Amino acid sequence: MILIIHRGAGESGKGxxxxxxxxxxxxxxRILLDYGAPLPKRNEKQDKNTLKGILNIPGLYTETTKELPxxxxxxxxxxxxxxxxLLEKAVKPKIRVSRLLEDFIRISASNRYKTIPKEDKTDYFTRYVSFNAGINDxxxxxxxxxxxxxxxxxxxxxxxxxxxxLYTGDFRNHGHKGDTLFKRFKERVGKADILLTEGTMMGRDDTRIKTEKELMSKIEKISANYSGHIFVLCSFQNIDLITSLIAIAKNTQRELLLGPYATLILDVMQTRMGWKSKIPSSKIPYLKILPLREEFKRLRIMFSKDKDYKEILDSFKPGSWDSTLSSKNKYIIPITSSYLRWIAPKIKSFKDSILVYSMWEGYLEDPKFYEIIEYFEEKGVAKTNLHVSGHAYIKTLKEVVDxxxxxxxxxxxxxxxxxFKELFGDKVHTVKNGEEIKS
Ligand SMILES: [Zn+2]
Ligand SMILES: [Zn+2]
Structure with a gap:
């Protein structure tokens, strides 16, 4: 067996x-695990027309006879x-994803041409069910x-x-489902010859807020101290946070305003997983869908031929802006950087409101976030950074190694x-991108 990390290697001194x-x-x-886009470098110009991050791996875009398939x-x-x-250019090998994974990739696509193909190019795997890959399985x-x-x-x-x-992917055990999933993982997982593990929290392990539960109670306390709106700048894929915000809205008699994209994520999870998802549906009375015409239009065009998503989108009945913003009580509003477009003309008063920044602090240097944060500053809105990491703490990594x-x-x-070497000694091999590891 040979292992090559083409990108993302924790090379000594420059991971x-x-x-x-x-x-x-x-x-x-041969098979590949993940085909991720490198995170944009600071001040890097984003050109929409160039293919980003393409790797020159034999057999990825053209048939290969010299190498193993x-x-x-x-x-x-x-x-x-x-x-x-994966979305930059059509690949030759079969794409293996879970059904929900495919959903999220599709829903998050920026347009209908840059998404994963449907037909016979994809194959679904299921949680906790073994599957085979390779030429002879x-x-x-x-x-x-x-x-x-x-x-x-x-x-x-x-x-x-x-x-x-064992390839960990990205993981943690301090989210809402953390205990359950990690317990099940530890019950079944056996000895590994090679552990290929993420280590995002190495060097960042000193976070103030340790769990999603703690984060939820912090935001709930803030809700009690501010009588205006609670704006939460976050990623809409962060389902734990969105679920927490919905619960906080209920506990504090506020309403939650959610955009169509974020609502679609909720309802797709509901549809695919039912009660097991433990995700509230968009039909709860204290959730209102924002009447964002542009966002609706983009999603409707993208999914005009996709029956599942189209049905969900058609079930959304947003009211007018006036009725959406008519409540006497103030709102909890998860927002993203592009939402400044409607916040500026539609929100008339920011009195006693607060902006909760709930993403990795590194993103604060991204100009697109800076603009919206500056806007809130100009309006005199209080701001606080409250975030819990999506990645395993060192204590958890040690458990996986044990x-x-x-x-x-x-x-x-x-x-x-x-x-890693300080923690786990000689077992640790730091490798370079492209280096072959034989086992
Ligand atoms: Zn990652
Ligand atoms: Zn991740």
């Missing part, structure tokens, strides 16, 4: 976060830095659903050529790979 792409070779064929690309979760480049893969800030995330246990590799008892630990998705 990077995101853009993951890992190749595994058996004696007969590249048969499958398996995606761990619905964050751009793990699937993004020589890769046996077991998908563990994990807690993460994306709504659907997996770790994979892969058996090939008598070896076991449980899988790996011979080799390879850090990925980390800025501080050398910290």
């Amino acid at each position: 990077e976060i995101g853009g993951n792409c890992i190749e595994l070779q058996s004696s007969k064929s 590249l048969t499958d690309i398996i995606i761990s979760h619905s964050h751009q830095d793990h699937y993004g480049v 020589e890769f046996q893969i077991y998908p563990y659903p994990m807690d993460h800030s994306a709504a659907e995330a997996f770790s994979f246990e892969i058996k090939v050529d008598g070896k076991t590799i 449980k899988t008892d790996p011979d080799i630990i390879i850090p990925i998705h980390t800025e501080y790979p050398e910290k």
